[in-house]
Amino acid sequence: MLPKKLTLMVQGTTSDxxxxxxxSALGRALSNKGISVAPFKPQNMALNSAVTADxxxxxxxxxxxxQACRLQPHTxxxxxxxxxxxxxxxxxxxxxxxxxxxxAREYHNYKPEAMAAVLNAHTRLTxxxxxxxxxxxxxxxxxxxRDRDIANMGFAEAVDCPVIIIADIDRGGVFAHIVGTLNCxxxxxxxxxxxxxxxxxRGDISLLQSGxxxxxxxxxxxxxxxxxxxxxxHLDSEDSVSLSASTKKDTTAATPTQPPLKVVVPVYPRISNxxxxxxxxxxxxxxxxxxxxxxxxxxxxxxxxxxxxxGSKNTRADLDWLKQQGWLPYLQKHLRYGGxxxxxxxxxxxxxxxxxxxxxxEGLAGHSEGFGWLDIETELLPNKTLKNVTGTLNxxxxxxxxxxxxxxxxxxxxxxxxATSNTNHHSIIDNDAQHLCGLLSNDQQIMASYWxxxxxxxxxxxxxxxxAGNSEFDRVDYRVLREQSLEALAASVEEYFDWQxxxxxxxxxxxx
Numbered sequence: 001m002l003p004k005k006l007t008l009m010v011q012g013t014t015s016d017x018x019x020x021x022x023x024s025a026l027g028r029a030l031s032n033k034g035i036s037v038a039p040f041k042p043q044n045m046a047l048n049s050a051v052t053a054d055x056x057x058x059x060x061x062x063x064x065x066x067q068a069c070r071l072q073p074h075t076x077x078x079x080x081x082x083x084x085x086x087x088x089x090x091x092x093x094x095x096x097x098x099x100x101x102x103x104a105r106e107y108h109n110y111k112p113e114a115m116a117a118v119l120n121a122h123t124r125l126t127x128x129x130x131x132x133x134x135x136x137x138x139x140x141x142x143x144x145x146r147d148r149d150i151a152n153m154g155f156a157e158a159v160d161c162p163v164i165i166i167a168d169i170d171r172g173g174v175f176a177h178i179v180g181t182l183n184c185x186x187x188x189x190x191x192x193x194x195x196x197x198x199x200x201x202r203g204d205i206s207l208l209q210s211g212x213x214x215x216x217x218x219x220x221x222x223x224x225x226x227x228x229x230x231x232x233x234h235l236d237s238e239d240s241v242s243l244s245a246s247t248k249k250d251t252t253a254a255t256p257t258q259p260p261l262k263v264v265v266p267v268y269p270r271i272s273n274x275x276x277x278x279x280x281x282x283x284x285x286x287x288x289x290x291x292x293x294x295x296x297x298x299x300x301x302x303x304x305x306x307x308x309x310x311g312s313k314n315t316r317a318d319l320d321w322l323k324q325q326g327w328l329p330y331l332q333k334h335l336r337y338g339g340x341x342x343x344x345x346x347x348x349x350x351x352x353x354x355x356x357x358x359x360x361x362e363g364l365a366g367h368s369e370g371f372g373w374l375d376i377e378t379e380l381l382p383n384k385t386l387k388n389v390t391g392t393l394n395x396x397x398x399x400x401x402x403x404x405x406x407x408x409x410x411x412x413x414x415x416x417x418x419a420t421s422n423t424n425h426h427s428i429i430d431n432d433a434q435h436l437c438g439l440l441s442n443d444q445q446i447m448a449s450y451w452x453x454x455x456x457x458x459x460x461x462x463x464x465x466x467x468a469g470n471s472e473f474d475r476v477d478y479r480v481l482r483e484q485s486l487e488a489l490a491a492s493v494e495e496y497f498d499w500q501x502x503x504x505x506x507x508x509x510x511x512x
Contacts (some may be wrong), residue, residue, distance in 0.1 A: 002035075002503055003510075004130055007122070007161040010197075011136035011152050013177035016200035017168045018227075021235065023135045025489035027068035029497075030131055032490055039065030042118040042153040043080040044137060045090070047272035047313050048237060051388050051406040056096015057081060060275055064236045065135070067487050067489070079121035080114045081148065082107070085270070085314050085362055095121070098384055101361075111148040115158070115283040118150050122159060134161065141184040141449070153189045159436040162194045162509045170200040170229060175215055182219060191512065194505035195224040197497075202229040220503060225497040228411040231489060234282050234481040236275045260287040261469040264304040266327055267292045268318035272311040276344055279478040286465070293325065305466040306340045307331060309347025312453065315380075315411070316357060316368040319350045320361050340468045341373070341446045346411050346449035348439075352376035352413060361410050373446050374426075374439060375416040384410045389451060391431030395467050396444060401459035403429065405451030413450075415439070 010026075012019045023039055030037040041062050048061035050073055060079035066073045075096030083091040085101060092099045092107060094117050102110060137151035142192045148154065156163050167177045178196055185193070196215070201208065205226060212223045263280055267290050280286045289304075312318040321327070331341065343351040352370045354377045359365055361380040370378075385407045393403040413436050429438030429449060438449035447467065453460040458477040465473040 002499065003506060005126075006130070006506070007040075007126065007132045007133040007134060007159055008462060009136060009156050009161050009163045011140050011156075011165050012164050013139055013141065013165060013174075013181045014165040014171070015138050016165050016195075017177075019135045021064070021489065022164075022166055022197060022199070022227075022493075023133050024061075024065050024068040024235070024486060025356050025493040026133050027065055027488035028070075028486045029493045030133070031068070031070050032494075035131055036129045037069050037133060038071060038125050038129040039069055039077050039135070040122060040125055040132050041065075041078045041115065041135040041137070042122075042155045043082065044078050045082040045084065047083055047270065048081070048275050049081065049273065049408055051386050051408060052077075052096055053388075054096065055386055057093055057384075057386050057408060058096060058099075060236045060273070063133075064482075064486075068489075069480070076121040076124050076148065079117045083272070083313050086317075088243075091313070096386075111150055115148075115150045115154075118155060119158060122155075136163075137183060140165075140189070141181040143184055153185065153192075156192055157188065161192070162506060163189075163192050164195055164197055164224060165193055166197040166199050166201050170202075174198055175211055178215060179218060192509065193221060193510050195222045195501065197224055198226045200229040201226050203306075222498070222501045225493070225502050227492055227496050230492060233485040233488065234278065234478065235485050235489075236278065236482070244461070257333060258285070258471055260285050261306065261465060261473070262304045263288045263306045263308060263468075265290050265308045265310060266325070268312060268321050269293065270312050270314040270318050272313045273452045274310055276310060276452050276454060277308065279461050279476065282478055282481055283461070283465070283473070283476045285473050287436070292320075303337070304334060304339055307334055309341065309343045309350055311344055311408075312346030312350075314362045315346040315349050316355050316366065317363055318346065319355065319368055319370065322350070331371070335373075335445055339445070342464070342468070343374075343446070343448035344454060345450055345452060348374075348376075348450055349378040349411050349413060351446060352378055353416075354378065354412070356380065374441065374448060376413045376436070376439070377416065378411045378413040380410045381412055382410070384408070385450075387455075389431055389437060390438075391429050391437065393438070393463055394428050394430065395463050396426075397438070398463050398466065401452070401463055402457060403454065403460040404457060405449075405453035407450050409450055 010019050010022050027037050027039055044059035046059045049057050050060050050062035052058055052075050053072040056075035059081055062078040063073040079095055080092040089103050140152040167174045301341050305459050349355050350370050351374045353372050355368045357380040388406045390404045392400045394400045426440045428440045440447050456478050458475045462473050
């Protein structure tokens with residue numbers, strides 16, 4: 001029998017070991033069992049974020065985990081969010097609201113205050129839900145971060161909760177990862193580890209059994225599950241961008257008369273909310289290519305139908321990076337040959353004439369010249385816009401369609417009322433807001449919007465693809481694909497997780 005009330009933490013041997021996915025899987029599996037469950041991540045460092053029902057900002061992975069638990073995203077699910085603005089600094093977001101920009105050492109001294117917010121949020125969740133499934137950050141074996149830790153064992157010790165450690169066997173060295181992680185922990189931390197999960201296994205499980213037996217004998221702790229490598233999942237990424245994955249998608253759904261739509265995305269250093277691209281990555285008629293910093297301007301991606309300039313946590317710095325990498329002549333040529341450009345949030349700001357940051361919201365104070373293809377000016381302000389939005393997308397030659405998304409930005413962009421004909425633009429998104437939502441250039445080659453999640457609805461995705469490719473595209477509903485993926489995760493956990501072992505391990509932990 002599983003306990004009726006529990007806080008259970010998942011920590012990993014490394015980043016990307018599968019913590020976020022396992023929390024999502026457990027959340028949906030427990031919800032399917034009728035258990036009231038909520039996700040929780042004390043501290044998250046990520047540039048992919050979401051707007052919550054209570055008007056705050058949390059990590060994108062926690063919004064996905066909320067969906068897995070059949071809940072609306074809430075700031076209590078991720079009380080501390082760190083959004084890097086440079087290699088040494090980040091914006092600190094507490095309870096969904098930005099507090100201050102800090103350097104790494106400053107934040108280390110701030111951690112006791114952040115921990116108070118973490119513990120208060122956790123207390124509120126335990127009062128509302130029977131189970132709280134917690135995701136750690138990185139690895140507890142990072143002993144240089146142990147002092148004042150709030151993300152891993154520091155939190156587990158503070159609330160006295162049991163911990164599962166997950167490791168990715170696909171990386172190799174899974175037993176060394178697990179044993180090495182355990183050996184880096186203090187005795188009290190080791191004692192709260194109740195078992196292990198081996199993730200992303202493929203092959204004959206019988207060939208792994210001798211290793212499992214050795215690990216259980218070596219550590220005295222059970223392997224609670226060996227989870228298979230699941231292909232084709234459509235889940236929001238916490239932060240990282242996989243450049244290699246972008247070139248491996250099967251586009252056989254495209255026909256000789258309709259080749260795949262070629263979409264190119266420059267991956268700048270502070271790219272944010274790149275989950276906007278997920279519907280394109282899932283579409284069988286789209287060839288999505290992500291181009292990272294190792295590609296020089298002489299070898300930038302093949303000719304494209306559409307180039308997307310995504311969001312950015314440091315728009316002026318990423319704009320400079322694009323220019324230094326040689327993207328300006330590529331984009332100029334792309335437009336000359338009739339290509340389309342879509343700018344989202346920071347990408348919208350880059351497409352304008354100027355970006356002003358008078359008080360240093362995203363870095364050093366200053367002024368940058370944009371690409372100048374839209375006659376708009378942007379000023380970065382201390383009050384961040386955070387809201388979920390709905391409206392209607394109106395593209396020329398197409399029927400209006402419903403559209404939804406969310407806004408996360410510090411900039412206020414204004415359209416120059418004296419725009420000349422070659423930089424004139426049309427408003428293409430109608431909603432109740434009184435500020436700029438979406439624009440289309442007079443030549444219809446450049447579209448820009450502040451809305452993230454612009455292509456999540458199938459009708460909006462179809463409309464934007466048709467605008468970019470001047471042809472018909474299949475209907476793909478990314479929301480349905482995401483929901484199917486969560487059910488696939490839950491089914492995998494239900495099948496391969498040893499719930500009896502978990503129950504016994506929890507009983508032993510509570511008795512100790």
